[in-house]
Amino acid sequence: MSFLYDWITRDKKRKPLPAKDRSNLPFARLGFTFKEWHDGHINKHKWRNRRWAFLIFINLLFIVSFALDLSVLEGSLSGSRLIGIYLMDPFNSAQELVIGSRLGYIGILTTNFWIGFFVIMTFYWLLGGRAFCSWVCPYHFFAEMGERARAYFIKKKKIRDKTYDITVKYIFWIGFLFLAYLTKELVFEDLNPVGILSRSLIYGPGLALIWVVAILLFEVFGVKRFWCRYVCPIGTTYSFIGDVSPIGVKFELDKCGYCTDCQDVCLVPHELWFVKKGAATREVHFTGGDCTKCGLCIDICYGEALSFGFKAPSYVIGSVEETKELHPLEIPDDEIDKKQEK
Amino acid sequence: MAATNPKINRRQFLKASVSAVVSLAVVGSAAYYFKDKSSLREKGLLRPPGARAEKDFLFACIKCGLCVQICPVRAIKLADWNDGLSYGTPYINPDVQACDFSCDAIQCAETCPTAAIDFKIFKHAGDKAVAPLYKKYPNGDFPRDMNPFKVQIMAMKRADKIGEAEIPNPNQCLAYHGHGYKGTLGHGNKGKLRPPGQTERIRIEETQVNREICDLCVTYCPLGEDAIVLNKIEDGKFLPEVKDGCVGCGVCQMVCPTNPVAIVVKPVDKEPQFNV
Numbered sequence: 001m002s003f004l005y006d007w008i009t010r011d012k013k014r015k016p017l018p019a020k021d022r023s024n025l026p027f028a029r030l031g032f033t034f035k036e037w038h039d040g041h042i043n044k045h046k047w048r049n050r051r052w053a054f055l056i057f058i059n060l061l062f063i064v065s066f067a068l069d070l071s072v073l074e075g076s077l078s079g080s081r082l083i084g085i086y087l088m089d090p091f092n093s094a095q096e097l098v099i100g101s102r103l104g105y106i107g108i109l110t111t112n113f114w115i116g117f118f119v120i121m122t123f124y125w126l127l128g129g130r131a132f133c134s135w136v137c138p139y140h141f142f143a144e145m146g147e148r149a150r151a152y153f154i155k156k157k158k159i160r161d162k163t164y165d166i167t168v169k170y171i172f173w174i175g176f177l178f179l180a181y182l183t184k185e186l187v188f189e190d191l192n193p194v195g196i197l198s199r200s201l202i203y204g205p206g207l208a209l210i211w212v213v214a215i216l217l218f219e220v221f222g223v224k225r226f227w228c229r230y231v232c233p234i235g236t237t238y239s240f241i242g243d244v245s246p247i248g249v250k251f252e253l254d255k256c257g258y259c260t261d262c263q264d265v266c267l268v269p270h271e272l273w274f275v276k277k278g279a280a281t282r283e284v285h286f287t288g289g290d291c292t293k294c295g296l297c298i299d300i301c302y303g304e305a306l307s308f309g310f311k312a313p314s315y316v317i318g319s320v321e322e323t324k325e326l327h328p329l330e331i332p333d334d335e336i337d338k339k340q341e342k
Numbered sequence: 343m344a345a346t347n348p349k350i351n352r353r354q355f356l357k358a359s360v361s362a363v364v365s366l367a368v369v370g371s372a373a374y375y376f377k378d379k380s381s382l383r384e385k386g387l388l389r390p391p392g393a394r395a396e397k398d399f400l401f402a403c404i405k406c407g408l409c410v411q412i413c414p415v416r417a418i419k420l421a422d423w424n425d426g427l428s429y430g431t432p433y434i435n436p437d438v439q440a441c442d443f444s445c446d447a448i449q450c451a452e453t454c455p456t457a458a459i460d461f462k463i464f465k466h467a468g469d470k471a472v473a474p475l476y477k478k479y480p481n482g483d484f485p486r487d488m489n490p491f492k493v494q495i496m497a498m499k500r501a502d503k504i505g506e507a508e509i510p511n512p513n514q515c516l517a518y519h520g521h522g523y524k525g526t527l528g529h530g531n532k533g534k535l536r537p538p539g540q541t542e543r544i545r546i547e548e549t550q551v552n553r554e555i556c557d558l559c560v561t562y563c564p565l566g567e568d569a570i571v572l573n574k575i576e577d578g579k580f581l582p583e584v585k586d587g588c589v590g591c592g593v594c595q596m597v598c599p600t601n602p603v604a605i606v607v608k609p610v611d612k613e614p615q616f617n618v
Contacts, residue, residue, distance in 0.1 A: 065411075066410075066411050074408055074411045074412070075406045075407055075408040075411065076405075076406055076407050078404050078405050078406040078407075078430075079404050079406030079408060079455055079456075080406065080408070081408060081453075086455055088404075088455065089404070092404045093404075096401075096402075096404060096456060099401045103401070103616040103617055104616060105398075105401075105402065105616050108402075108457050108460075108616075109455075109456055109457060110454070110455055110456070110457050112455045113455040113456055113457075116455055164354060164357075164358050165351070165354045165355040165358045165359075167355060167358075168355070168358040168359055168361075168362045171359050171362040171363065171366075172362055172366065175362065175363065175366040176366070178366075179366060179369065179370045179373065182370060182374075183370060183373045183374055183377065184401050184617050185373055185377065185400060185401055185427055186401060186403075186404065186405070187369060187370065187373045189404065189405055189430065190373070190427060190429050190430075191369065195405060195430070196430075199405070199407060199420060199430060202407065203407055203410060203419075203420055206420075206422035206423065207422050207423040207424055208422060208423045208429060208430075210423075211423075230358070230362075
């Protein structure tokens, strides 16, 4: 576990690069003041609009497929079939495998189950893990609106903001699997707002929606993004594969003006830890597994320092030992001379 | 975001983990408490054909609803929260829309990715039924009047028993009093079904029937006289008799014109194979 933690935080543990000079900031190089540069940017919400359009499209496709009997995207987000190819919810499958391993059911699961499980894992590995959250999950859409409502109430000083330790999500992840093992039931599926909402949209609303509304209200007036950040084991499963995904939000220190506006709009601000002045440890950084690839930071960035990018293979499989590597500024002069001689 | 003071960080983490563990314990004990309190059985609702025993079914079903979507007569519905831990699992209410087997493929079982509705029983039964035919006519040159597919699908329909029809109170039955029936099929419910021997589905609320002695449950039974026959009790008095061949599809209950219905399908309890 600690190895995993070390590996995930490998970049954070490096010695930070020195903060850039004021004259070396992108707006200064262009001959603007910070205010001119900052206010001159028009946020076109390119990625946000694309994302919302896709999210609505995919959920509508589920609804329309059932209502009109189209056989394009059948099932719900717990398990579905896209033009004949099965897709399985990874945490649902994980629970099924845990119970199956106890009761000898794994051999009974159909080939379609395994196809669905691996297709989904590979797909979201390629597209960056929690991309599911912001691009597909219907609960996220409402939670995002809830977050806006919450921001409004905070502005009106009706509620105060507080953050908690996000590592608690790993406890929930293990806990829900353990509960599935103990009770031999898909316990999480009874509480899962993603499944409940998806089924309610497709097959018609039911009593279970009360639970979803309750969580949503708690997210607005209680703890910010309570479910998505601290509980949802589906997101945690996706964040595991997102850590080794080849895609991420790429940050180029060179183009950054240290405004940290991106962190303000980010849905998972701890993933953008490197945008603060003097925090970056590399010239190029990538967001980690919790990043939902929503693109809000890319939309708001004035210097285009943030973009979607492919990680170099060494970045994906980068080892913990790498953190012990000396920073160029720390390498003694004689070693640099040696290198130059070579 | 990240607190610089490790002490605060640790306290925060401990606090969050304790509340996480407590809430998980609450959820776990609630799940344990509600475990065997499924009200689907008491309501007389059926599982789709091929469904595993209730105890196995509840962990095997991932509540995706693929079976709901593939059913051509939309007989399968998903349970809600008031059915406890059965939430999201499929059921059939024969009072509204029974499984009339008109899909001819038991697709709900075939589509299930976790085999909570097991297709293997149907496949084995179908293969077993046609095997002697293929032995007799090895190259598939069957006589004109023989359709191996019909033999196969009939065997598949008979392969799994999800319930059994019973007549709780013969006094409700029209035939028992020697009455006929004129009017639409069913008792005010809407539903679809394909009558035996026909190729098109009919809507029961639009179908007019006129019988001297009401025998609707017998004529519309997809399994025929293996499952249900009309017996003469005394002069002018009849009563349907449910036989061993009944699989509990529920068509008889759907078409029964009396209110409350005279013939009711009760779910049968299967032996769990895994969650024993």
